[in-house]
Amino acid sequence: MTIEDELQTTIAAITQPGKGIVAADESLPTIGKRFAAAGIEVTEENRRAYRTLLFTTPGADLFLSGVILFEETLSQRDGDGTPLPQLLSRRGIVPGIKVDKGTTALPGAPGDLVTQGLDGLAERLKAYKAQGARFAKWREVYGVTDANPTPLGIAANAEVLARYAAICQGEGIVPIVEPEVLIDGDHTLERCHEVSEAVLHAVFDALHRHRVLLEGVILKPSMVLPGKGHPPRADPEQVAAATIRVLRRTVPAAVPTINFLSGGQAPEEATANLNAMNALFPNAPWVLSFSYARALQDPVMRLWAGRAENVAAAQQAFHHRMKMNSLARQGKWLPEIERTG
Numbered sequence: 001m002t003i004e005d006e007l008q009t010t011i012a013a014i015t016q017p018g019k020g021i022v023a024a025d026e027s028l029p030t031i032g033k034r035f036a037a038a039g040i041e042v043t044e045e046n047r048r049a050y051r052t053l054l055f056t057t058p059g060a061d062l063f064l065s066g067v068i069l070f071e072e073t074l075s076q077r078d079g080d081g082t083p084l085p086q087l088l089s090r091r092g093i094v095p096g097i098k099v100d101k102g103t104t105a106l107p108g109a110p111g112d113l114v115t116q117g118l119d120g121l122a123e124r125l126k127a128y129k130a131q132g133a134r135f136a137k138w139r140e141v142y143g144v145t146d147a148n149p150t151p152l153g154i155a156a157n158a159e160v161l162a163r164y165a166a167i168c169q170g171e172g173i174v175p176i177v178e179p180e181v182l183i184d185g186d187h188t189l190e191r192c193h194e195v196s197e198a199v200l201h202a203v204f205d206a207l208h209r210h211r212v213l214l215e216g217v218i219l220k221p222s223m224v225l226p227g228k229g230h231p232p233r234a235d236p237e238q239v240a241a242a243t244i245r246v247l248r249r250t251v252p253a254a255v256p257t258i259n260f261l262s263g264g265q266a267p268e269e270a271t272a273n274l275n276a277m278n279a280l281f282p283n284a285p286w287v288l289s290f291s292y293a294r295a296l297q298d299p300v301m302r303l304w305a306g307r308a309e310n311v312a313a314a315q316q317a318f319h320h321r322m323k324m325n326s327l328a329r330q331g332k333w334l335p336e337i338e339r340t341g
């Protein structure tokens with residue numbers, strides 16, 4: 001199989017109708033914070049138990065085409081001794097892997113960050129692939145103020161994302177390209193629109209310059225939203241119109257699929273916004289789906305609370321959120337269905 005065939009096979013599996021991705025790739029500090037907030041003891045065993053709960057949820061294979069894992073999870077096993085990536089692939093769910101090493105300040109661009117982890121990436125990808133990973137994820141973050149992101153921040157982050165994507169494709173791994181414009185702050189939806197457009201424009205320019213095969217990438221953007229501190233929240237029709245407008249201006253139709261992050265939206269809000277995009281723009285040139293972490297997992301983690309007796313209830317909650325987002329990915333979700341299931 002050529003590398004291009006390999007990438008296409010993964011893209012075909014990920015873009016199956018009605019399905020999306022769950023990001024279960026929280027780094028050790030992040031999962032630690034989320035566990036602590038849900039009153040769960042932060043141990044390796046609890047991380048293993050929690051992620052096993054997610055991946056063994058009955059019916060998950062109806063709604064999920066992919067799961068993004070953290071490095072530690074790649075070598076963990078379920079209660080029967082099956083490696084977790086294998087458990088997923090046996091269910092027809094493609095395992096992926098977060099490969100970036102988090103952010104650091106970008107010198108020369110006060111207030112902007114840049115993501116680390118390019119050194120040795122090709123070698124790490126070979127090892128992850130041997131453990132079953134078929135796609136990867138790399139996140140660049142853009143805080144929004146009147147001055148940020150700066151032109152330098154936008155250019156540097158785009159360059160890093162493109163280098164990462166090119167390295168992945170060289171190893172036959174599909175890159176999730178994730179430029180996240182943060183929801184923090186009191187900026188308007190219009191300011192988020194302006195920043196998102198500049199960011200995506202630079203990202204696709206860099207992908208082109210680095211000869212990344214657009215047919216073999218997954219874009220994971222943030223939605224165009226007002227900042228968290230800028231009430232009231234925008235309604236789903238507004239979010240959908242602004243987000244699709246930015247995407248149409250910046251993302252070539254060659255990109256097969258756009259899988260949004262939830263970015264701090266409430267679970268139902270992230271579902272309603274995705275639904276509005278699919279309902280109002282059924283002829284968009286890309287699949288419009290999800291790659292949520294918090295909007296799929298928050299209710300699940302709270303219900304589980306680290307107790308074996310809560311596993312069934314937590315899995316039910318996970319099933320419900322996956323099902324709601326599967327409907328949203330088809331533009332078939334309605335607020336009433338949230339309560340009737």
Ligand code: 13P
Nearest residue numbers: 023261262263292293294
């Ligand atoms: P959220 O959906 O919680 O924003 O997380 C998605 C993700 O993978 C961030 O990198």
